[in-house]
Amino acid sequence: MARIRLFVPLIIFLVLAALLYLGLGRDPRELPSALVDRPVPVFALPALGDDRPLDQTLFRGSPRLLNVWATWCGACRDEHPFLVELARAGVPIVGLDYKDDPAAARRWLADMGDPYQEVIVDREGRLGLDLGVYGAPETYVIDAAGVIRYRHVGVLNAQVWRERIEPVYRQWQTP
Amino acid sequence: MKRPRLVLAAALSALLSWWSPGAAAVEIHDFASAAEQERYRVLIEELRCPQCQNQNLAASDAPIAVDLRTEVLRLLREGKSDTEIIDFLVGRYGDFVLYRPRWQPATYLLWLGPGALLIAAGLTVVLVVRRQRRAPPKAVLDGAARATLTRLLDENDDNSAGDRR
Numbered sequence: 001m002a003r004i005r006l007f008v009p010l011i012i013f014l015v016l017a018a019l020l021y022l023g024l025g026r027d028p029r030e031l032p033s034a035l036v037d038r039p040v041p042v043f044a045l046p047a048l049g050d051d052r053p054l055d056q057t058l059f060r061g062s063p064r065l066l067n068v069w070a071t072w073c074g075a076c077r078d079e080h081p082f083l084v085e086l087a088r089a090g091v092p093i094v095g096l097d098y099k100d101d102p103a104a105a106r107r108w109l110a111d112m113g114d115p116y117q118e119v120i121v122d123r124e125g126r127l128g129l130d131l132g133v134y135g136a137p138e139t140y141v142i143d144a145a146g147v148i149r150y151r152h153v154g155v156l157n158a159q160v161w162r163e164r165i166e167p168v169y170r171q172w173q174t175p
Numbered sequence: 176m177k178r179p180r181l182v183l184a185a186a187l188s189a190l191l192s193w194w195s196p197g198a199a200a201v202e203i204h205d206f207a208s209a210a211e212q213e214r215y216r217v218l219i220e221e222l223r224c225p226q227c228q229n230q231n232l233a234a235s236d237a238p239i240a241v242d243l244r245t246e247v248l249r250l251l252r253e254g255k256s257d258t259e260i261i262d263f264l265v266g267r268y269g270d271f272v273l274y275r276p277r278w279q280p281a282t283y284l285l286w287l288g289p290g291a292l293l294i295a296a297g298l299t300v301v302l303v304v305r306r307q308r309r310a311p312p313k314a315v316l317d318g319a320a321r322a323t324l325t326r327l328l329d330e331n332d333d334n335s336a337g338d339r340r
Contacts, residue, residue, distance in 0.1 A: 034265065034266055034267055034268060034269035034270075035267070099238075125242055129242060129243075129246060129267060130267060131267070132225075132267040132268045132269070133239075134225035134226045134239045134268065135226050135239065
């Protein structure tokens with residue numbers, strides 16, 4: 001019994017070390033989203049290009065991605081080619097042009113290709129705020145009922161798509 | 176000697192004031208009352224910036240912090256209570272924005288942990304001390320060991336006596 005007690009400090013140390021080691025591998029920038037499993041916030045914003053009014057019913061019918069981007073966002077430039085590729089493969093993507101100049105956004109899409117079914121213009125960042133956006137790019141998976149199922153903060157590339165987003169997207173594609 | 180020290184103190188205090196939180200909020204707002212201003216100040220100091228982590232809204236220059244400060248003020252002016260404003264932000268950005276975690280099942284350990292650890296440590300110390308006091312004096316020497324010890328001590332005495340001489 002006394003023998004075992006001798007090892008208690010060592011055991012405490014090992015448990016603590018293991019916890020701290022696990023903590024090292026975690027990305028502190030990844031915040032758990034408050035909006036996962038909640039419907040897309042109510043909004044009424046114009047579409048890029050023709051100013052048609054859009055609202056949250058845009059996300060009804062089939063699952064799709066919502067990609068938050070802006071022309072001032074460097075990382076968005078990095079992920080854009082992959083979005084174009086995804087769109088070509090048939091993945092429906094809605095864009096949210098976040099706190100941006102619509103003219104610049106139109107030029108960007110003309111130059112680099114337009115992967116979006118629809119681009120919501122959020123000049124003031126109101127919808128971004130309701131979504132809890134704190135930096136572009138961000139990508140959400142939204143199911144056929146308009147409920148947010150996943151959120152990825154940061155660049156969407158082939159690896160992120162394969163490992164994290166595609167499984168969720170596929171899951172909600174066939175309910 | 177005095178002057179360099181003064182310069183150093185001035186440099187240090189300049190550095191400190193530069194780093195101090197609250198110094199970075201740059202927008203100028205007109206407040207309806209001192210009470211409103213005070214509530215705004217307390218709120219933006221207690222809310223955390225989601226972008227530049229480990230800074231509160233008051234200290235951060237990130238665009239999102241500017242937006243959230245504006246939002247806090249807008250909600251204040253709409254007559255929302257502090258709790259409503261905090262709920263609004265938590266609903267969008269999660270518990271992360273709170274520098275003062277809420278009292279809920281997920282945070283019981285956080286709130287109670289340090290106290291519990293302190294009490295446990297205190298109890299351990301009390302127990303150990305008591306047990307040692309109560310324990311009978313250990314290490315009773317048997318005859319042979321006592322004889323050896325006496326011999327060694329005597330030899331030592333002789334030696335040191337010799338040194339002194």
